[in-house]
Amino acid sequence: MDKLLRLFLNMTNRYFSMTKKTTILLGFIGVKFLLQFLLLSSEYDLQRDEYLHLDQANHLTWGYLSVPPFTSWTSYIIQLLGNSIFWIKFFPALYGALTMFIVWKAIEELNGNLFALILGATCVLFSALLRLNTLYQPNSFDVLSWTVLYFALLKYIKTDHTKWLYIGATVFAIGFLNKYNILFLLIGLFSSLLLTKHRKLFLNPNLYFAVLLGFALILPNLLWQYNNNFPVFHHLKQLAETQLVNVDRIDFLKNQLLFFIGSLIVIFASFYALIFYKPFNKYRLFIYSILITLIAFLYFRAKDYYAIGIYPIYIAFGSVYLSEVLKDGWKKYLQPIAIAIPLLLFIPIYNVAFPNKSPEYIVQHPDSYKKLGMLRWEDGKDHLLPQDFADMLGWRELALKVDSVYLSLPNKNKTLILCDNYGQAGAINYYTKLKLNAVSFNADYINWFDLSKEYVNLIRVKEANGVNGELQETSPYFQNSILADSITNQYAREYGSAIFAFIGAKIDIRKRIRAEIDQKKNYP
Known part of the structure; x- marks a missing residue:
């Protein structure tokens, strides 16, 4: 009986120990x-x-x-x-x-x-x-x-x-x-x-x-x-x-x-x-x-x-x-x-490692972020916000503005939305209320172009450093062209990125897209 009692007590203690740990x-x-x-x-x-x-x-x-x-x-x-x-x-x-x-x-x-x-x-x-x-x-x-x-x-x-x-x-x-x-x-x-x-x-x-x-x-x-x-x-x-x-x-x-x-x-x-x-x-x-x-x-x-x-x-x-x-x-x-x-x-x-402070707060209190090297981006330079934080701003704004530009176009269902980078394309596709399909020559989007349909309009999303000269370069291939909007959030990494609308294509856009894809895929 004593042995059985001890065994029972040991099993009970082990059970409660396991329950406590769990x-x-x-x-x-x-x-x-x-x-x-x-x-x-x-x-x-x-x-x-x-x-x-x-x-x-x-x-x-x-x-x-x-x-x-x-x-x-x-x-x-x-x-x-x-x-x-x-x-x-x-x-x-x-x-x-x-x-x-x-x-x-x-x-x-x-x-x-x-x-x-x-x-x-x-x-x-x-x-x-x-x-x-x-x-x-x-x-x-x-x-x-x-x-x-x-x-x-x-x-x-x-x-x-x-x-x-x-x-x-x-x-x-x-x-x-x-x-x-x-x-x-x-x-x-x-x-x-x-x-x-x-x-x-x-x-x-x-x-x-x-x-x-x-x-x-x-x-x-x-x-x-x-x-x-x-x-x-x-x-x-x-x-x-x-x-x-x-x-x-x-x-x-x-x-x-x-x-x-x-x-x-x-x-x-x-x-x-x-x-x-x-x-x-x-x-x-x-x-x-x-x-x-x-x-x-x-x-x-x-x-x-x-x-x-x-x-x-x-x-x-x-x-x-x-x-x-x-x-x-x-x-x-x-x-x-x-x-x-x-x-x-x-x-x-x-207080510094998480996006739980407003951009304005971080800009006004940069010392702690700088000491930890968080303001240093992949380009090796210091910026106003940590790179990941700046990469979390401006996307919803971009998508809503692209939606607005798209709705203003004639023949909107024949519009190609071409972005400079995968972040722009992905954000538009995630936030859009119109089920748009933005693409880019950047990252995986280069494989996701739908070239089976005809395009007569182009919405072009350009990074801030590539805005100058876009109208002059692309407008000759379309009947009308405008700088429609831009990202205005000054703390966003995409701040200044512009949205161009090119209307009424004079050429087959697909041919130029295919040529660009072939060039990009020709890895050195």
């Missing part, structure tokens, strides 16, 4: 979703990249010039759900919440106690992921993919179960179909396996079957790249020449500290633990992995946020180690302080 985890997830919606001011529109990703739902395929196909699948789901702002913001928040969940499970696998779980969840919650998860871009799922793949490796090392090789290969493939950035993770993991006793993995036949599974999953995208002359290389070349050339390697390293500033103690504790803490000896390859991956990022002058996916798994290691260090004597009184640090350091970041 309740706390659900609380963190709830706070995560709440914050993601509270951190955005209604004064801002969507960001330019978001419009492009949403428009991909109307053109489903196995590849795009800008990103792999996974984002378009999410966009299609969002479209089925009504294409509202709520669902657009829901999915990056979901991917961020799942990242927190995986870190929680990693801590459990490392035998972390309740303090370790709460510390890890707090560190993930109050980090750069809050900023990243406000934007509907591939980056949120990219971080989740990295974290799940690291978790699969951790589980394989712990259990030696081959199913984790297949899970890892599947996760890598899905991550690859979301963002090619995950190849940097592969560079770090492959090298670290060779440098440790885990190199014996390369003698396991299941590894190669798992690789074949991953290859089969990404093959449709590779075939798309092949059939389209590998535009990814052209895209990377343009990226390197126009943006990555402005990346400062020292700034890259500085910003790694800022992304998880409230978790630095935990992350550095993980580095120490992976080298010196005996229970983590079998996971030592993780220390080599982060070093090699960061070196690869530095070598290629990658943007700083490309590396965010590295850190969540190290928060798991650090949280478990600190829970052991702080579990006895007077040190246990430091546990609340350790949990409070990420929250306290988040408070000043809250």
Whole structure:
């Protein structure tokens, strides 16, 4: 009877312990979703990249010039759900919440106690992921993919179960179909396996079957790249020449500290633990992995946020180690302080890192933004607003004005709307009340022209630096032409972009469009 009683009490205690942990985890997830919606001011529109990703739902395929196909699948789901702002913001928040969940499970696998779980969840919650998860871009799922793949490796090392090789290969493939950035993770993991006793993995036949599974999953995208002359290389070349050339390697390293500033103690504790803490000896390859991956990022002058996916798994290691260090004597009184640090350091970041202040406020209080380098754009220069914030202004205004110009035209159903960039085209297509179909020679829109119909009018949306000379250049091909309107929001990145109306074509517009497309697609 005594044994049965003890067994019953142990099972009861375990049940209530699990219930308590589950309740706390659900609380963190709830706070995560709440914050993601509270951190955005209604004064801002969507960001330019978001419009492009949403428009991909109307053109489903196995590849795009800008990103792999996974984002378009999410966009299609969002479209089925009504294409509202709520669902657009829901999915990056979901991917961020799942990242927190995986870190929680990693801590459990490392035998972390309740303090370790709460510390890890707090560190993930109050980090750069809050900023990243406000934007509907591939980056949120990219971080989740990295974290799940690291978790699969951790589980394989712990259990030696081959199913984790297949899970890892599947996760890598899905991550690859979301963002090619995950190849940097592969560079770090492959090298670290060779440098440790885990190199014996390369003698396991299941590894190669798992690789074949991953290859089969990404093959449709590779075939798309092949059939389209590998535009990814052209895209990377343009990226390197126009943006990555402005990346400062020292700034890259500085910003790694800022992304998880409230978790630095935990992350550095993980580095120490992976080298010196005996229970983590079998996971030592993780220390080599982060070093090699960061070196690869530095070598290629990658943007700083490309590396965010590295850190969540190290928060798991650090949280478990600190829970052991702080579990006895007077040190246990430091546990609340350790949990409070990420929250306290988040408070000043809250005031600058999110689009929750009006543009006027930011312009009048630029010092904090400038100190953090947030006013520096991809062109390497400082501007009035952070680039992402400026990219969230003027779009709705543009779409409404294009609608108005369109309604004023004769033969309006034979009007081509041609924009300078994908943000303009995507915003018009998202906000229009008239079901218009704007296109551009920029990014994926170059593949989305409908040249099966005749066009007699042209609405031309020009960036501010290309306005001069547009009338003189294009008006000879039309009977009438006017500068119809422009974006007047002075804080918008698109400020000064103009809307021209060209009426009554004297030529077949489609021929000139086809010639321009052929020229643009002739990648150097």
